[in-house]
Amino acid sequence: xxxxxxxTLADHEPDLSKLSPAExxxxxxxxxxxxxGREYARQTDRSWGTVSNLLMRARSKLDVxxxxxxxx
Numbered sequence: 844x845x846x847x848x849x850x851t852l853a854d855h856e857p858d859l860s861k862l863s864p865a866e867x868x869x870x871x872x873x874x875x876x877x878x879x880g881r882e883y884a885r886q887t888d889r890s891w892g893t894v895s896n897l898l899m900r901a902r903s904k905l906d907v908x909x910x911x912x913x914x915x
Contacts, residue, residue, distance in 0.1 A: 857905045866904070869897040 859867050868887075872878045878886075884894040 859905075861904045862901050866897050866901040869894055870901040870905075873898060 859870065862870060869880075869883060872883045872886075873880050880894050880898060881891055883889075884891045887894070
């Protein structure tokens with residue numbers, strides 16, 4: 844397979860309709876816009892534990908990042 848036809852996980856958009864609005868907002872901020880989880884927590888006036896749980900549930904529902912992710 845040539846480099847021009849290879850795809851990566853980043854080439855495929857996950858179906859975010861499975862997520863609650865809070866999970867979707869956290870997922871998009873951290874995994875699509877590159878914000879840290881702690882930064883997102885500060886900006887949304889949520890605790891880091893709450894944001895961590897939102898991200899964990901989102902990843903579980905989307906079945907992505909099975910080998911780890913970028914939470915903080």
